[in-house]
Amino acid sequence: MQTFFTSLYSALISIFQSQRPADYGLYKTDLFSLVGWSTLGVSLLLVLAFYYVFNSALRTGMFRTPHWALTLALTAGLGVFLANSLSKGHGAEVSSYLGYFMVVNMLVAALWFLLFSVLLKRWSTYARTTPFVGPF
Amino acid sequence: MPISVSVPMPVPHLFRRFQLVGVLLGGLSLLTACGSEPTETTATKPPKGAKPVAEAPAATEAAPLHVSIFLEYSGGMKGFVPRGGADKPATEFQKRIGALITETQVNGAVADRKYYLCENAAPRPVKFEELRDVVQGEVSQAALGTELPQMLEGILNRPKAGEEVSVVISDFIYGPARKSDFSQLPNLIRTSIAPVSRQQLAVAVFGETSHFYGSYFPAVKTPVQKRTLNGEKVPYYVWVIGPPAQVARYAAEVFRNAPAQQAFFGLKTSTPAFAPLLTKLTDPKLKSSGGTVYAENNGLTLNPSDDPVDFSVGLDLKELPAAWQQPAFLAQHLQVRLPNGQASLLPSSVRPLTDEEQSGQPVLAPYTHVVRLRVSKLAAPTATLTLSLPAPETPDWVAAWSTTNDNAPAPRTFGLDQILTGVRQSYPTTLPAVFTVQLPLKNDK
Numbered sequence: 001m002q003t004f005f006t007s008l009y010s011a012l013i014s015i016f017q018s019q020r021p022a023d024y025g026l027y028k029t030d031l032f033s034l035v036g037w038s039t040l041g042v043s044l045l046l047v048l049a050f051y052y053v054f055n056s057a058l059r060t061g062m063f064r065t066p067h068w069a070l071t072l073a074l075t076a077g078l079g080v081f082l083a084n085s086l087s088k089g090h091g092a093e094v095s096s097y098l099g100y101f102m103v104v105n106m107l108v109a110a111l112w113f114l115l116f117s118v119l120l121k122r123w124s125t126y127a128r129t130t131p132f133v134g135p136f
Numbered sequence: 137m138p139i140s141v142s143v144p145m146p147v148p149h150l151f152r153r154f155q156l157v158g159v160l161l162g163g164l165s166l167l168t169a170c171g172s173e174p175t176e177t178t179a180t181k182p183p184k185g186a187k188p189v190a191e192a193p194a195a196t197e198a199a200p201l202h203v204s205i206f207l208e209y210s211g212g213m214k215g216f217v218p219r220g221g222a223d224k225p226a227t228e229f230q231k232r233i234g235a236l237i238t239e240t241q242v243n244g245a246v247a248d249r250k251y252y253l254c255e256n257a258a259p260r261p262v263k264f265e266e267l268r269d270v271v272q273g274e275v276s277q278a279a280l281g282t283e284l285p286q287m288l289e290g291i292l293n294r295p296k297a298g299e300e301v302s303v304v305i306s307d308f309i310y311g312p313a314r315k316s317d318f319s320q321l322p323n324l325i326r327t328s329i330a331p332v333s334r335q336q337l338a339v340a341v342f343g344e345t346s347h348f349y350g351s352y353f354p355a356v357k358t359p360v361q362k363r364t365l366n367g368e369k370v371p372y373y374v375w376v377i378g379p380p381a382q383v384a385r386y387a388a389e390v391f392r393n394a395p396a397q398q399a400f401f402g403l404k405t406s407t408p409a410f411a412p413l414l415t416k417l418t419d420p421k422l423k424s425s426g427g428t429v430y431a432e433n434n435g436l437t438l439n440p441s442d443d444p445v446d447f448s449v450g451l452d453l454k455e456l457p458a459a460w461q462q463p464a465f466l467a468q469h470l471q472v473r474l475p476n477g478q479a480s481l482l483p484s485s486v487r488p489l490t491d492e493e494q495s496g497q498p499v500l501a502p503y504t505h506v507v508r509l510r511v512s513k514l515a516a517p518t519a520t521l522t523l524s525l526p527a528p529e530t531p532d533w534v535a536a537w538s539t540t541n542d543n544a545p546a547p548r549t550f551g552l553d554q555i556l557t558g559v560r561q562s563y564p565t566t567l568p569a570v571f572t573v574q575l576p577l578k579n580d581k
Contacts, residue, residue, distance in 0.1 A: 020580070022414035022423065022447075024430035025437070093415060 005036030009104060016100040023093055027101070031087050038082050039105055043112035046075050051120055055127035063127035072113050079109025200247030201301055201382055201390070203240055206291050207233075208254045208306035209270055210281025215350030215365060216307075216372060219273035226272075228346035229372055233305055234271050236374070236391060237264070240303070245389045254287050254306075255279030259294075284310045284555075285328035292328070292377065298335040301378035301386045308373045308549055309542070311355045321551050325558025329377070333562035338380040338402040340387050340457070341556065343537060344395035345369040345547040354542045355550035368545045371537060380404035387457040397533045398459050399556065402563050403570055409452035409502045410523070410573040412436055416499045422448045422506060428580050429511075435576030444512035446482065449523070449575070450489075450503030456525075456570070461504070463487050466525070470507065473522045477577070478513035514579050521575040527567035530556055
């Protein structure tokens with residue numbers, strides 16, 4: 001999984017910046033997998049919260065696409081926050097690479113959110129068609 | 137947005153929901169468990185990318201030194217130690233050697249010290265106070281003296297002489313009883329210091345001229361056998377002989393105010409602390425530049441294909457003699473080698489670190505010097521960069537301080553070049569490097 005996260009992130013970041021920073025070793029050994037797992041977990045939690053807490057266990061009426069989009073935005077924001085705070089907390093230096101890592105993690109967080117939504121929405125009581133109907 | 141807390145929902149329905157979520161979560165955690173296996177194995181690898189790489193084994197506190205100081209006290213040496221007074225300034229010899237024996241007596245790097253006077257017989261152990269009295273001229277009579285090879289032999293043939301630091305202070309004027317011995321001077325010296333050759337000890341030679349008041353006995357006895365000097369300057373020498381790392385330590389930590397004329401043979405330091413400096417640097421000049429370079433698994437991963445990669449490395453050179461710690465000397469002598477690639481030392485990039493830098497940037501604290509390297513080509517997937525300090529050959533001052541006729545006193549010594557040739561021949565044709573450090577490199581594809 002570490003290899004997966006490393007290739008995912010370094011490939012996506014290299015779209016913006018091909019040069020690797022002096023502390024890339026830290027990203028490779030620690031940050032990519034740490035941030036990758038946390039982002040995956042946070043996305044999943046928010047998907048579960050949206051479909052099964054607010055739209056199954058509770059009947060909040062927040063099943064519309066704007067609600068879903070807001071939660072997606074929250075996930076993306078948390079992705080940026082996680083990349084930033086975890087990296088700095090582990091000693092990464094402020095650099096353009098870290099900046100692009102934050103941008104990429106925002107996209108990755110949104111992507112996970114979308115993926116989990118599609119996978120899990122059909123078992124939701126009130127939001128099984130949010131944001132769209134299907135594919136199963 | 138209506139927020140209702142009480143949910144009218146049939147219990148089995150709710151239960152089914154949670155069951156489903158549980159199954160999903162279980163499946164995910166299973167996935168996680170499978171996937172995280174390689175993560176764990178990599179995590180258990182001790183070298184993390186962020187840590188300083190290629191670090192030398194933690195600098196263990198060097199064992200304290202055992203030092204024996206031998207002062208040749210013959211008639212020919214007496215002129216260096218005139219009885220002083222408030223109106224007579226001390227000679228250079230008295231200042232320098234007085235400071236050296238005092239430093240040896242009090243310095244914490246020295247565990248135990250012994251003092252000897254070399255007169256005409258075997259070295260005679262004396263107390264520190266007695267030696268100091270001799271240096272300040274408080275003792276009147278001096279012995280006849282021994283010949284140089286016999287004196288060196290007597291000093292180095294003591295048991296344990298090869299395990300401790302021997303300091304020999306003498307004028308090193310060779311005056312053999314048999315004139316034919318002159319022809320064998322290098323060989324005689326080499327034989328007399330045979331333990332140096334057998335145990336590969338190091339010899340450090342320090343030379344200085346000093347005012348001389350008294351009888352001067354030249355090696356060349358014509359036209360006069362002896363002269364009475366009144367303040368002319370003649371040379372004397374301090375030889376430090378012992379295991380290479382200990383000689384280096386004595387020269388760096390005890391003989392700190394050594395004279396400028398220095399020659400070292402067989403000197404080796406323990407592997408200095410060494411690491412590339414990549415992260416946590418505040419000085420922009422120390423940061424890497426050019427192509428990609430980062431630390432990984434005890435080495436560096438870099439990609440010099442587009443741009444040459446420049447990076448700084450830290451070195452702890454406190455064990456080197458003071459003269460060798462000079463940036464100019466290091467810039468001239470340090471050697472960088474990279475098989476299957478191309479690496480160089482950037483010109484005028486060697487510099488000592490200031491105290492502020494060492495205390496202000498923790499990553500620099502273990503090092504005394506920084507050096508900037510450039511890797512411009514790396515053909516193989518992996519390679520090893522070697523940074524070494526080859527031992528310099530006999531320095532030029534030795535020839536300038538040598539003479540074939542010392543009958544008229546001058547700041548030259550009879551046959552000094554031959555004496556030191558004898559020392560040089562105790563070592564292999566190619567002197568071993570003073571130190572060598574290595575850095576594994578990997579090509580970043």
